[in-house]
Amino acid sequence: MKKISIVVPVYNVAEFLPACLDSLVQQTFRLQDYEVILVNDGSTDNSAQICQDYVKRYPALLQLLTKENGGLSDARNYGLARCQGQYVLFIDSDDYVERKMLERMYDLTNQGTKRLVECNFVWEYADHQRLDQRSGYSSLQDYLVNGRVVAWNKMYQREWLLQTKVEFPKGKLYEDQNFFFKLVLFLKDINEIAVDTQAEVHYRQRSDSISYAQASKISDIFWIYQDIIDYYQQHDGERYYSEIQYRFCRNLLGNVLLRKVRPLSDRQQKKMLVAQVWQKIDQWFPDWKKNHYLRQPGKVNWYLRLVRPRLTQILLAI
Structure with a gap:
């Protein structure tokens, strides 16, 4: 068995793909101990040819799977079902x-006993970089x-x-x-998680990426959160109610409204999404203003303590 499988969904990324593949085939980890599963998700540019070229150069390391376009989640699930590594x-x-x-992440698995290593x-970004850094977490509540x-x-x-049967939607x-x-929900203790304090991944923020391009799909977040809430209710997740409430409200009123909705040019679409955000918060978490995490210091919590529907309309210029 390989120690590590790397699943790489590929869709129309010919410009960036060689840099990604070079970084994966040049690892200090033993080549015999890992595999790279490339999932060509119906690319229409030169991505498939680039993958084929790399597979020819590294046949013992790289494997190319080709499928009809189904999106990022579908490609990840497809690769997961076909990989063999101890970790993925x-x-x-x-x-x-x-x-x-x-090498560094596998060393933190404690001989394969950790559930996950992050x-x-x-x-x-195009003109700058920003380090996202953690040294560890004190509890599963802290992790949430x-x-x-x-x-x-x-x-x-x-x-x-x-075993969890959790897949990407x-x-x-x-x-x-x-x-x-x-x-x-399937973690019993925070000690099942290890944190590599090195910055290992360079995540490109591209204006033409999926998350930027599909403004009409911003409302997917409501389906996602409803699905998670239902899942927690079905799997004895009530013990994490405060954490889920805080995290969801923070994301809806912060990231979704200020980063995703505010840049939209369609005023009516913005108005509709703002109304949906507040309607969902009232539906899911009518008592969210009493959440004890809001009492913690910081600009985000200060904003959350003050924010009201009218304020969001002003901030979003609607």
Whole structure:
């Protein structure tokens, strides 16, 4: 059995793909101990040819799977079902990683006993970089509140992941949130998680990426959160009510409204999304203003304590 499988969904990323693949084949980890599963998700540019060229050069390391376009989640699920490693990572094909990433992360698995290992990373913008850094978490509650809700900075114990039956939701944005919050329910203790304090992944922020391009799918977050809430109710997740309430309200009123909705040019669309955000918060968390996490210091909590529907309309110029 390989120690690590890396699943790389590929869709129309010819410009960035070589840098990604170079970083994966040049790892300091023993070549015999890992595999890279490339999932060509119906690319229409030169991505498939680039993958084929690399497979010819590294036939013992790389495997190319080709399928009809189904989106990022579908490609990840497809690769997960076909990999063999003790641990599995999901790396986006327009990103790249440090040469010692696999070596450092696997060393933290405690001989394969950790459920997951996550690493720090760098947000790569066109004109600057930003380090996203954690040194660890004190509890699963702390992880729910402060954990990075992305799939591509984590290495998962594959058998455990398959046993949970948690998959990425097909055809939806914010798929990583669904995956992250559901998996936490299957962790018994924070010691099942290890944190690599090195910045291992370089995550490119591209204006033409899926998350930027599909403004009409911003409302997917409501489906995602409803699905997570239902899942928690079905899997004895009430013990994390305060953490989920705080994290969801913080994301809806912060990231979704200020970063996703505010840049939209369609005023009516913005107005509709703002109304939906407040309607969902009232429906799911009518007592959210009493959440004890709001009493913690910081600009975000100060904003959340003050924010009201009228204020969001002013901030979004509607």
